[in-house]
Amino acid sequence: MTQTVVILGGSYGGLHVAHALLKQKSDIKVVLVSKSSHFYWNMASVRAIVPGTIPDEQLSQPLSVALERYPKEKYEIIIGAVGKVDPASKTVLISVPGSDRSVAYDQLVIATGARSNPTGPPVPWKHLDSHEETVSSLENVRKQVQAAQSIIVAGAGATGIELAGELAYEFGKTKEITLLCGGQSLLSGDSVGPSAKSALQKLNVKIQLGARVAGATELPDGKTELSLENGETMTTDLYLPTIGMLPNSEMLDATYLSEKGYVVVDASYRVKGLEKDGVWAIGDVVSKPRAGYLITQKQAAGVAKNILLTLQGKQPTNVKLMLVDILACAVGRSSGAGRIGFVKMPGTMVWLAKGRTLGIQQLPGYIDGSVA
Template sequence: MSKTVVVVGASFAGLAVSHRLLKYTRQKEKNLRVVLVSPTSHFYWNLASIRAVVPGLIKEDQIFHPIEPGFSLYPKENFEFVYGSATSVDTDAKTASVAAPDGEKTLKYDYLVLATGARSANDDVPWKPLGSHEETVQQLRDTAKKVGAAKTILVAGAGATGCETSSEIKHKYGADKDVILLAADAEVMGGDVLASNMEYEMKKLGVDVRKNARVASTEVLADGRTEVRLVEGAPITVDLYLPTMGLKPNTGYLSEKLLNENKYVEVDEFYQVKNAENVWACGDIVSKPRAGFMITDKQAAGVAKNIELVIQGKAQLPVKLLPVDALMCAAGRDRGAGRIGNVKVFSIMAWALKGRTLGMPWAPKYVDGTQW
């Protein structure tokens, strides 16, 4: 009898779980069947979005890769790609409903993986997939066009995305564009250990870093410029406003009993979803302990292994994350800032590990499974 694993979401977490199950678990469970559900036909390597919004630096085929061909090496009876968006999950009936171009589909599962991630709090920026491949590509093109045309650019939010985006724009244009970065807190990066290093790199590029500056509201004026009103202080009028603050989990299709107070999926130490049988979750839909590329990969590895153990009737293992938390930030195309644990690294190391390529050579490997 076949065992069906439905994986909802085909970004970093969904691809990592699916390929691991098909490459490794399938060798032990020949009747394993993986059904991958995705609202987009292409995988978006959004780690490079901070550079892709600057015209002329990145080609689209470096960060967008078709998903389905990457699974062509697996037997057809073991894999199915379903193009559509999840609309609901019934954990009692063990079904997932999907809105597909050819109508509503109901997928039966034995095991379910929730990997629909999170989206940007503001839908006007391309830091995360917007919906379909075409929508995301168009949004990225539109943003890059606006960046190219703007003289004054305000980046709101001084987390990693905001700091990196400000640096990329200033690195490309120098004195030709004024770039303002607003930090809501007293320090950039929320006061992380690497905050002073990142601020040093940005200021060296000429980014105007303003701290304790929280956005209250924005308004697009008649001339197309944007007025940014702050909680305290005078408003700022700029040609382009790029918000980078916040994520919203893509959990609207799930029952409230599966979510915590912030609408993220609630999981235990096995990354099994609480209040549900044979359901796991990983990636930005969990954001535990935080949202992060390498953290997601470790979660996906643990989830795939636990599904295999459950199929075999064995006890699950607690998911092990990184032994030391690491964070690297690009500061333009030739510098960076980073830390391993609480130890800061040299700029050249952060550049080599992230800023040089932003991981883009890994993108095809995520799609075809050779990363694992």
């Protein structure tokens, strides 16, 4: 009898699992649910907002193209917004244009990622509510970047560092680029922080520590006034926040979530409390041990394997992540900062491994299925 695996989310984790399952000869039907019609290489969005660097067609491809190589009866793509999951009936509610649809599952994978804090301006670091909105946001930010003389990037995590680096690489001698860090060190005190700070300063980025944004107000002249928690105010032509990412986990009851809203999973990446109900979660919606592309890849491969084991009546195994933790931040198009475990990576190594392309050359693997 055909087993239905519903995958919520068509990004790095969800599409990876879809390919891994559809390649099997098992009697499985995959239902991929995504709010966007396209797979989006958001990792390169920090460079794509710099005018003339990356054309939109290199950033995204239709999900329909990614799955068209498989028999039509083996999969379905639903473009819609995820509603509530009902573990008792093993159904999930999907809002599609004009109606709601209840979709039944035997196994469910939650790979819905995270989104930018809705209180800030729309930014393309993550997929917005549709492919069209994401493309529009990219183009709007490009125009704003071109026109601005002063730009403030808020948030000194990996995205904020890479964004400030890309802007400074292109405009560091002609525009004022400022990076605000809420704490006293970049990357929340990670050992990569000092190297990233040094690389940014070489590109003329002004770094302000202890500068946590409390609010942003658009002024009549189009500028933005920022209120900091320390009482200071700042005015800039363009404000680009990379803070306040929220997990897309509202489809589950709070019982299955952490205090910050992340889905809580066990070592096999089954949702805790739903271990016997065939519900799994991976990627940024879990952020275990943290959010990251390489981590999501390992989670996707492990969960696909565990679903196949479960459907064979076998016990799932612990998902194996990377043997050592790797953190790499590109800083512009010529350098970077990173570590492999506790070993520092030279800037040129980070550039070769990540900064040169920001991984865009791997996008075709998600379309032709070779990623899995």
